[in-house]
Amino acid sequence: MTAVRTRLLRGLIGLAILLALALAGWLGWSWYDSRLPGTYSVMDFGEPDYGGGRPSTHVHTGHGVSVADLKGPRGKADLVVTLRALETKVRLDSGKTVDALTFNGEVPGPELRVRRHGLVEVILLNENIDKGVSIHWHGVDVPNAEDGVAGVTQQAVRPGERYTYRFRADQRGTFWYHSHQFSARQVKRGLFGAFVIEPAHPPKETVDLTVPVHTLGGRQLFGRSDVLLQRTVPPRRQVRLRLINTDDVPRRFELDGAPFRVLAIDGVDLNRPTLIDGQPIELGAGARYDLGFEMPLHAVSLGLVGAKGGVVLGPRGAAPAPQKTVGPIFDPATYGAPVAAALGAKARYDRHFTVDIGRRLGFVNGRPGYHWSINGKLFPNAPVLVVRKGDLVRMTIANHSGKVHPMHLHGHHLLVLSRNGKPVSGSPWWVDILNVKADETYDVVFRANNPGVWMFHCHNLPHATDGLVTHLVYEGVTTPFRVGGHAHNHPE
Numbered sequence: 001m002t003a004v005r006t007r008l009l010r011g012l013i014g015l016a017i018l019l020a021l022a023l024a025g026w027l028g029w030s031w032y033d034s035r036l037p038g039t040y041s042v043m044d045f046g047e048p049d050y051g052g053g054r055p056s057t058h059v060h061t062g063h064g065v066s067v068a069d070l071k072g073p074r075g076k077a078d079l080v081v082t083l084r085a086l087e088t089k090v091r092l093d094s095g096k097t098v099d100a101l102t103f104n105g106e107v108p109g110p111e112l113r114v115r116r117h118g119l120v121e122v123i124l125l126n127e128n129i130d131k132g133v134s135i136h137w138h139g140v141d142v143p144n145a146e147d148g149v150a151g152v153t154q155q156a157v158r159p160g161e162r163y164t165y166r167f168r169a170d171q172r173g174t175f176w177y178h179s180h181q182f183s184a185r186q187v188k189r190g191l192f193g194a195f196v197i198e199p200a201h202p203p204k205e206t207v208d209l210t211v212p213v214h215t216l217g218g219r220q221l222f223g224r225s226d227v228l229l230q231r232t233v234p235p236r237r238q239v240r241l242r243l244i245n246t247d248d249v250p251r252r253f254e255l256d257g258a259p260f261r262v263l264a265i266d267g268v269d270l271n272r273p274t275l276i277d278g279q280p281i282e283l284g285a286g287a288r289y290d291l292g293f294e295m296p297l298h299a300v301s302l303g304l305v306g307a308k309g310g311v312v313l314g315p316r317g318a319a320p321a322p323q324k325t326v327g328p329i330f331d332p333a334t335y336g337a338p339v340a341a342a343l344g345a346k347a348r349y350d351r352h353f354t355v356d357i358g359r360r361l362g363f364v365n366g367r368p369g370y371h372w373s374i375n376g377k378l379f380p381n382a383p384v385l386v387v388r389k390g391d392l393v394r395m396t397i398a399n400h401s402g403k404v405h406p407m408h409l410h411g412h413h414l415l416v417l418s419r420n421g422k423p424v425s426g427s428p429w430w431v432d433i434l435n436v437k438a439d440e441t442y443d444v445v446f447r448a449n450n451p452g453v454w455m456f457h458c459h460n461l462p463h464a465t466d467g468l469v470t471h472l473v474y475e476g477v478t479t480p481f482r483v484g485g486h487a488h489n490h491p492e
């Protein structure tokens with residue numbers, strides 16, 4: 001009897017050891033397999049997804065047009081600016097000094113303004129940022145070679161080097177620029193600025209104020225100020241406030257003292273915006289909202305819900321307007337009036353992609369963790385979205401990860417069709433960054449009209465570092481640039 005038991009016990013122990021070895025082997029292999037080579041091309045990312053379209057013959061063959069040839073126009077520029085990337089100490093209005101990464105020594109960098117259709121030339125000079133830098137024109141649908149993604153559309157610009165960006169500013173509205181080399185660290189530490197494309201004939205008598213909002217060294221910046229920013233504005237003046245959330249997380253704003261309209265989102269005007277009063281406005285990371293109002297006799301203040309600081313507009317030395325913002329958060333899906341939008345009305349799409357964001361245990365580049373996934377795959381195995389020039393593309397973006405993800409597509413604007421199956425009923429709502437909350441599903445559509453290799457990633461930039469990244473690739477376009485390698489390209 002005991003002999004039988006002993007044998008059984010031995011058998012079980014043996015089995016347990018075998019299972020443990022198998023598990024260890026599998027874990028070891030998963031770890032080994034997840035490690036990224038020192039240099040790789042984003043063209044070699046996961047399986048191509050044709051969105052139901054016909055498969056391409058060129059995409060992974062290395063033939064075709066190089067992104068490096070998709071440059072902006074030559075000719076005499078209307079705006080010529082040099083941006084010097086410089087690591088330096090920045091002294092804030094409160095007196096606090098922060099070790100920052102800057103353009104031209106300031107955070108945010110210079111605000112660039114150009115008239116619509118103007119030709120822009122920006123010379124990026126890296127003075128002393130040893131990891132290299134680049135400039136991405138967030139929301140501006142530039143030619144691919146001007147998109148500023150290190151390792152995808154150019155080499156990182158090393159200390160002492162320069163790179164010239166040229167593009168025509170054919171949109172109109174509020175945009176921003178930022179480094180796309182080690183972007184999570186570099187943007188946070190200050191390598192960004194506002195970019196405004198004014199109408200060809202800007203309205204006179206309008207106070208036009210850009211307010212990038214950023215957290216630098218633990219201080220809340222409104223523009224360059226970490227204390228209350230005062231601006232004298234006479235009564236009855238029209239005011240346009242261009243809000244930019246350059247942080248990684250959503251920010252909730254309140255505008256007190258006057259009824260206002262949301263004039264534009266992500267650089268696209270809304271149709272027939274109505275007056276709203278006392279409603280909080282939430283901007284996902286990377287988003288821009290333009291607010292418009294007429295200056296009353298007393299002060300108007302802009303701030304973050306539940307926080308001190310902000311901007312006070314009005315008579316000299318005016319006290320901030322009393323806070324009265326309550327109620328439901330502003331919802332673009334039901335705001336303004338619809339337009340017979342050609343893009344949304346068409347029932348036939350050339351491609352339909354599903355991008356389902358989740359989370360699972362596994363290894364990303366040898367790091368074990370509970371990582372972001374796209375369609376169940378971890379970085380870099382997420383599907384690459386393949387399109388052909390001219391395609392009308394539908395994308396269903398679902399979020400089953402339990403966290404909010406501001407998803408940003410480079411080089412294109414997306415028209416939002418529906419949220420959680422409910423069609424958008426207000427103004428056409430265009431975005432270049434879509435704040436997808438937990439358990440939300442959006443349907444969007446866009447025209448594939450800008451050939452290149454374009455990043456599509458979460459703009460909570462540490463999430464991108466952790467692999468919430470894929471690419472939109474046009475058939476017949478390839479990139480000669482590589483992540484890693486001698487240029488040390490690290491877009492995230």
Ligand code: C2O
Pocket residue numbers: 136138178180286408410455457459
């Ligand atoms: Cu604003 Cu890929 O970034």
Ligand code: CU
Pocket residue numbers: 404405406458459460463464468
């Ligand atoms: Cu995210």
